Amino acid sequence: MHSSRQELRVDLGERSYPILIGPSLLGQQDLTPFVAGEQVMIVSNETVAPLYMEAAKACFPGKTVDTVVLPDGEQYKNWQTLNLIFDALLERRHSRKTTLVALGGGVVGDMTGFAAASYQRGVPFIQIPTTLLSQVDSSVGGKTGINHPLGKNMVGAFHQPEVVLIDTATLNTLPEREVSAGLAEVIKYGLIRDVAFLAWLEANIERLIGLEADALAEAIYRSCACKADVVAQDEREGGLRAILNLGHTFGHAIETFAGYGSWLHGEAVGAGMLMAADLSVRLGMLSGDDQSRAREVILKARLPETVPEGMKPDDFLRLMAVDKKNVDGALRLVLLTGLGDAVIVSDASTQSLRETLNKFCCSE
Amino acid sequence: MHSSRQELRVDLGERSYPILIGPSLLGQQDLTPFVAGEQVMIVSNETVAPLYMEAAKACFPGKTVDTVVLPDGEQYKNWQTLNLIFDALLERRHSRKTTLVALGGGVVGDMTGFAAASYQRGVPFIQIPTTLLSQVDSSVGGKTGINHPLGKNMVGAFHQPEVVLIDTATLNTLPEREVSAGLAEVIKYGLIRDVAFLAWLEANIERLIGLEADALAEAIYRSCACKADVVAQDEREGGLRAILNLGHTFGHAIETFAGYGSWLHGEAVGAGMLMAADLSVRLGMLSGDDQSRAREVILKARLPETVPEGMKPDDFLRLMAVDKKNVDGALRLVLLTGLGDAVIVSDASTQSLRETLNKFCCSE
The missing domain is CATH 1.20.1090.10 (Dehydroquinate synthase-like - alpha domain)
Structure with missing residues (x-):
C-alpha cells in the first residue's frame, strides 16, 4: 500500500517537518510519532467528517481522540467558528500537551492551525488536507488565520505543523x-x-x-x-x-x-x-x-x-x-x-x- | 527629569528588550526608535485614555498616531473587544509595518499584545503599563491573550514587546x-x-x-x-x-x-x-x-x-x-x-x- 508513498521535507531548522504524499494513507499511516501527549483533537467540517473522520482516527492508535465538526465554507472562517474549537478543547479538558489535527480543506486547515497557535498560547498540530487546493498550497508553510469583514486572513499566526499527510485518494470525492x-x-x-x-x-x-x-x-x-x-x-x-x-x-x-x-x-x-x-x-x-x-x-x-x-x-x-x-x-x-x-x-x-x-x- | 530613570533588560537573544522605569516618562520619552514604520495605534481604555492618551501620543513625534479606546474591565477581555482593535486597524488601513501600543493595565496589555501577535500574522508592540500590577508583572515577559468562559487566558500567544515604559507617576491616580x-x-x-x-x-x-x-x-x-x-x-x-x-x-x-x-x-x-x-x-x-x-x-x-x-x-x-x-x-x-x-x-x-x-x- 505504501509503495507509492513519496516524502518531502520543509526545511526550517527545529521547525522542519515532513510532507507525506500517497494514495490511501488515511487510516494506514501511524501518526502517533507526531503527537505530543495522550490527547488528540481532530477538527473537520460537516462535508468531510462523514467521509474521512473514522479513517483519520485510525491514524492515532492508543491515543484519546476527540473530534469537533465545523460548518463547511469560507463564510465560517471567523471568530465564531474558531471558538467552537476552543469550546471543544476546554469542555474535553485538553491540556497544553494536546495535538490538534486539521482534516479538510484550506478553511479547516487555516482555522485549526490558528486555534493550535493560540490555544493555551500554542500547541502542536497536524495537517491532513483533503482538497487539491489545500494539498498543494495552504497546508504547507504555516500560514494560519481567519477572515475579518474588512479583509481576508487579516488575523492569524505563523505556526508550522508537525507533519502534512496528503492522501491523494481523497480527491476522488472532490467536486x-x-x-x-x-x-x-x-x-x-x-x-x-x-x-x-x-x-x-x-x-x-x-x-x-x-x-x-x-x-x-x-x-x-x-x-x-x-x-x-x-x-x-x-x-x-x-x-x-x-x-x-x-x-x-x-x-x-x-x-x-x-x-x-x-x-x-x-x-x-x-x-x-x-x-x-x-x-x-x-x-x-x-x-x-x-x-x-x-x-x-x-x-x-x-x-x-x-x-x-x-x-x-x-x-x-x-x-x-x-x-x-x-x-x-x-x-x-x-x-x-x-x-x-x-x-x-x-x-x-x-x-x-x-x-x-x-x-x-x-x-x- | 530623566535623572532618576532606571533601565533593565529582558535578555532573550534577538527578542531582547529594555524596561524603562521612572517618574513622568510619559510624554517625555521618545519611543520612535522602537516603532517599525510610520503608523502607530495606541490602544487604551475609557478610564486611562482621558488621563494619559495625550501624553502617550507625545512619545511618538512625527508618526501617524491613531487610537482606539476599549471598555474598562476584565469582563471585556474577550473576542468581541479584541475585534474592536482589528476593526480600528483595518478601518485606518494599518499595514504589517504598524506598531501597536498598550496604554493601561493588564487587560489592555494582554489584549493589545494578542492583537499585535495576530494582526496580519504578527506586528510589533510596545507596553506602557499604568497600573502597579501590570508594571510589576503582566507587561514583562510576552504573555498575551484573552479569556474564555471556561478558563482565564486560555487563548493567546507568546509575543514579546519592543520596549516596556513604566511611568511611576501614573500610580498617583490608581484606586x-x-x-x-x-x-x-x-x-x-x-x-x-x-x-x-x-x-x-x-x-x-x-x-x-x-x-x-x-x-x-x-x-x-x-x-x-x-x-x-x-x-x-x-x-x-x-x-x-x-x-x-x-x-x-x-x-x-x-x-x-x-x-x-x-x-x-x-x-x-x-x-x-x-x-x-x-x-x-x-x-x-x-x-x-x-x-x-x-x-x-x-x-x-x-x-x-x-x-x-x-x-x-x-x-x-x-x-x-x-x-x-x-x-x-x-x-x-x-x-x-x-x-x-x-x-x-x-x-x-x-x-x-x-x-x-x-x-x-x-x-x-
Whole structure:
C-alpha cells in the first residue's frame, strides 16, 4: 500500500517537518510519532467528517481522540467558528500537551492551525488536507488565520505543523469546482517559478481535470516541492515568499466583495492571475505571447475570466488597499516578467492598473 | 527629569528588550526608535485614555498616531473587544509595518499584545503599563491573550514587546484596590525567589500602600528584575517560569467562578497565595512560622483571605482542572518549600488539597 508513498521535507531548522504524499494513507499511516501527549483533537467540517473522520482516527492508535465538526465554507472562517474549537478543547479538558489535527480543506486547515497557535498560547498540530487546493498550497508553510469583514486572513499566526499527510485518494470525492480551484494554485507555481512545470501542466491539464491518479500525484509533489523551497528560504514573508501571492491581491478583493464563500479561493486566484498577467503586459514586463500561454492553461482548468457582477474598479482599489503586502500605504503587487519569473512591484502605474481593472470589470 | 530613570533588560537573544522605569516618562520619552514604520495605534481604555492618551501620543513625534479606546474591565477581555482593535486597524488601513501600543493595565496589555501577535500574522508592540500590577508583572515577559468562559487566558500567544515604559507617576491616580492587587504580585516575587526582598517588603509595606514614590520605584525595579531573570531562563514556560504562577491556579478558579471583573486579578492571586501556603504546610513542605510571615504581609497589603460567596471545594476542583499547567489530566500546583523557594508539584495529595479548600470555603 505504501509503495507509492513519496516524502518531502520543509526545511526550517527545529521547525522542519515532513510532507507525506500517497494514495490511501488515511487510516494506514501511524501518526502517533507526531503527537505530543495522550490527547488528540481532530477538527473537520460537516462535508468531510462523514467521509474521512473514522479513517483519520485510525491514524492515532492508543491515543484519546476527540473530534469537533465545523460548518463547511469560507463564510465560517471567523471568530465564531474558531471558538467552537476552543469550546471543544476546554469542555474535553485538553491540556497544553494536546495535538490538534486539521482534516479538510484550506478553511479547516487555516482555522485549526490558528486555534493550535493560540490555544493555551500554542500547541502542536497536524495537517491532513483533503482538497487539491489545500494539498498543494495552504497546508504547507504555516500560514494560519481567519477572515475579518474588512479583509481576508487579516488575523492569524505563523505556526508550522508537525507533519502534512496528503492522501491523494481523497480527491476522488472532490467536486469539479474544487478541482479547478486547486489547479489555480498548481498553475501558479509554474507561472512564478518553474516554466518546465508549466509546460508539463499544459501537456497534462486534461488528465488532471479527469482526476488521473498519477498525474495528480505528480502535480501535488511538484507543487509542494516548490512551496517547501520558497518557505524554507523565507518563512515569515520578509521577501521572496510574497511571490506565492500571484493573483491573490486581486483575488482577495474579489472574495471580500462577493462575500466569503460565494467564490472559491482558487477561482478568485485564477481570475486574479489573469489580471496580474494583463497588468504585467501593460507595464511592458511580459510579452503578449507569454500572457496567452498563461491565459490558455488557466482557462483550460475551467477557471473564470470574469469578476463578480457589479464589481467596479473602485471596489478593487478600496479592497486592495488593506492587503497585507502593502507598506505604509503603498500598494504592492506580484507581477510576471516572464513565464516562471515573478517580481514584487510597489510602484505600478495607477494608469495601467486602472486599464486592467476597466478591462475586467467591463467585460461581463 | 530623566535623572532618576532606571533601565533593565529582558535578555532573550534577538527578542531582547529594555524596561524603562521612572517618574513622568510619559510624554517625555521618545519611543520612535522602537516603532517599525510610520503608523502607530495606541490602544487604551475609557478610564486611562482621558488621563494619559495625550501624553502617550507625545512619545511618538512625527508618526501617524491613531487610537482606539476599549471598555474598562476584565469582563471585556474577550473576542468581541479584541475585534474592536482589528476593526480600528483595518478601518485606518494599518499595514504589517504598524506598531501597536498598550496604554493601561493588564487587560489592555494582554489584549493589545494578542492583537499585535495576530494582526496580519504578527506586528510589533510596545507596553506602557499604568497600573502597579501590570508594571510589576503582566507587561514583562510576552504573555498575551484573552479569556474564555471556561478558563482565564486560555487563548493567546507568546509575543514579546519592543520596549516596556513604566511611568511611576501614573500610580498617583490608581484606586486603592488596584494598589493592593498590584502588591499581591510584588509579594509573590519575594515568596517564590527572593527572601531578602520579602524582608524589605515587610519593612516597607506601609510606605507602599501610602504610594511613596521611592518605595514604589524600588518595588517595581526589583519585581521587574526578578521577572526578567525568570523569563530569560524560560521564555515559553517549559519549566521554571511556572513558579511565577504561585497562587494563580486557585486565583484563576476564583476569577472564573466570580465572573470576570468582579474580583481583581491581584486580589484573587492574594487569596490563592494564602491557599497555596496553607496547602504547603499541610504537605509538610513549609513551616507554620513561614506561613505566618507570608500571611501577615499579604493581609497588610489589604488583600482578601476569603473566597467568593457560595464557592465550594468542588467548584475549585472543577475550574482548576482546565489550568494551563496541567498535563494529561494531572493537576499541577506551585507550592512553597520555604520563603523564597517555590516548586511545582504535580502529585499533591487530594486529601490535603480538600482540607485546604474546606478551610477557605467554610471560613466565610
